[in-house]
Amino acid sequence: MNPRTLILGAVVLTVGILIGVFGGRLMGGGDATSGYGEPEILYWVAPMDPDYRRDGPGQSPMGMDLVPVYAGDEPADTSTVMISPSVENNIGVRTAEVERGRFAEDLTTVGYVRPVDDLTSVVDVRAQGWIEDLRVAAVGDVVEAGDLLFRMYSPEIVTAQTEYLQAVRVGRSGLVSAARSRLQALGVGAAQIEAIARRGEAQRLIEIYAPRSGVVLEMNVREGSHVHPSMEVMTIADLGEVWVIADLFEDAAAVITSEQDVHMRSPAQPGRMWHGQVEYVYPTVDATSRSIPVRMRFANADGALRPEAFVNLRIEVAPRDGVLSVPAEAVIRTGQSERVILALGGGRYQPARVETGPEAQGRVEVLSGLAAGERVVVSSQFLIDSEANLQGASLRMSPAEEEAPPPEVVYGSGVVDAIMAGHGMIDLTHDPIPALDWPVMSMSFFALDETVSLDGLAVGQTVDFSLRQNADGQWRIASISAAGSGSEPLVEGRGRVVTLMSEFGMVEIDHERIEAINMPAMSMVYELDDGVSLDGLSVGDEVVFSIEEEAPGQWRLTGYSIRSDAGETP
Structure with a gap:
């Protein structure tokens, strides 16, 4: 076959294929664009306020058209908090769905009984x-x-x-x-x-x-x-019927109309209920309480309702359909705004600003800020909200990493505020303690055990002290002494009792290395400080002890406690 014929045939075939492909796309392009492959619209937001969200198109409070947000184009939200499943379980996170349905605004309040004016007569002369x-x-x-x-x-x-x-x-x-x-x-x-x-x-x-x-x-x-x-000589009232007056704020009174049914209970007669109706909503607002009186009438044939008695009321307000609502406990109210915590799934949570309406039967109406079907947090939401506010969600709540154990002994200084020696307790205003991240503050401390003596201390005295945790993790005074005497700070060590020499006021301890003073592990005899007793201590006991340097190379035992982790009672 002629080579030119082969080349021409190949070109014609290629052109035909291209026309078939692109022609088909051009002819069917309208359907393809509107079919699969078009990004899904997640919600609509205000151009100037991304927190203002709706399920469909509309206008923002500023009169601007809402713009769609497509799947995959969601803005990176720095208010999102990430929580791992283990932390969710530990803090007890529970969620509830945002529902749209019937909202029964039964209003509960208190009122007081008074006589009916047209059943009351004044006797005069x-x-x-x-x-x-x-x-x-x-x-x-x-x-x-x-x-x-x-x-x-x-x-x-x-x-x-x-x-x-x-x-x-x-x-x-x-x-x-x-x-x-x-x-x-x-x-x-x-x-x-x-x-x-x-x-x-x-x-x-x-x-x-x-x-x-x-x-x-x-x-x-x-x-x-x-x-x-x-002169009004007497006042006589027929109590066969009584009025009950309830003072309601303006927003609550706005949904109250005449002839609405009212159910009433009296604390004085548990289990009994009265049924009446709203008779009149007063047209004025009380200048002092900023409330509107609402008057109800109840039958009182047996005289059980006495004038000036307080009662509990539930006013039945006509229910409304299609109302968006969430559990009342989901709403976080501050002095400036209201918000909820949205559960986005996958351990993601996000604060959302909302505007709420009336509350009834444990639910509150949501006027703006949420859409039906979303889920909100109803427990532990304050923890999540604090995380989002304080950290801006740049730090994530994640499983707790292996934390370094607290120091065995912490040293500090302060001033004695009060001494309760009989209770083994002392009040101190201490300087900052960096090891515990404690600022200057006044605290009450208990002595770690009976070996710690508070004798010789006085209110107003400046002292040096050491703290150590007991078995419950509480910081207790392990040693304390007057400051400014020229002695070195107290040092704590760990060791085993080798010899008890109570008659000489001495004890021998085989201790581990004491890093604070670069003292190697050794067996050493210590003289006891005043007030330190060896009663209850036995040879072989594992102890934590504190020592104080009286002179270069001379250390005095100022206190001790038997180690609980060695199986002994502290």
Whole structure:
């Protein structure tokens, strides 16, 4: 075959393949772009505030269009905290889902009982006089409508009766009517006026009767008391129904309307519940408490609800559907904002700012900042939030590495604030102790054991001391002595008791190398410091001891304790 023919055929074949490939892509390009391979939109954020997130497009509070965030394009968030599974388990992390559903805003509050105004009557008089024959003994007495409350003597009423009788005898209807009206104006009832006319003589004492049935709530008179028209003699209230007043803040009162059902319990009668309704929401705000009174009415046939008693209330607010909510314990509230800790999965956690609404039945409405289906932390969230705030999430919470053991002995100096020798306790204001990262502060210390003596110390004295942990990991005084005496600081060592010489005030210890003073391991005899006793110590005991240099090369034993890790009691 002609070589030119072969070359031409190859070129034609190549061009055909290219046209087939690229032509197919061009013709099907619209479907491919909208099909698989297009990045997934995770959420939408405000251009100026990446913390403002929504599930779909919209506008930010600044009126700017939200922008999508695609999978793989999430910004590196420095507020994310990483926690390993072991740490999650140790600190007890629990999460809950952000739910969208029915939100029943039952409002719980407290209130107090008071009489119903339109079932309350005030007993007064319309002329000056004096109480005689008082029939009510005390506040709390129950009276019926028409019962005699008291009789009173009033010269003004006696004079008005005399004028009425004279008008009746004269027979002039105009005078009779005027005199009768005067008696009525002075509080004399129609039945009493008719009785006066029948008897034909003035009645010295006028009777005052109960205007309604009820309980005497106030009584401002006693037998013989002087009364006058501006005085409230008694207050009588029918307690068959009572009002309950609850003071609510404005945001809570905003969801309260008349005729909402109310359930009430009284601490004085556990297990009993009353049912009533909201009667009135007052239109004004109390200037002192910044609250709005809400009034409810309850039946009280047996009188169990007493005026001024406190009660617990639950007001049923109409539930709303489609409300986004989280458990109330998930919300971290500060003076400036509210936030939650989002569980992102894989041990990743992130603080998220939220705006919340009402709280009901252990859940709180979320107005902004979260989306349905996300998970929030409901326990240990304060630990995670502190980690994110203090470290900016640049340091991650990870499994605890092998920590270096604390030093066996720590030295310090300070001033004695108080001594409680009987309790083996001393208060010190100590200088900084770098080995424990302790600043200057006042602390109370117990002596490590009975061998540590606090004798000879005084309040205000500057001292040098050494600390050592007991079996519970608490730092205790291992040795202490007055400072400024020219002696060297106390040094601690470890060893085994070889010989006890109590009668000479000496002990021989075969000790390990003491790095603090570059002393090699050896067996050495030490003279005991004042107050150090060898009682309870035996040959062979493993001990931790402290020594103090009195003169170059001369060391005195200032204290010791039997090592607990050697199987002995410290």
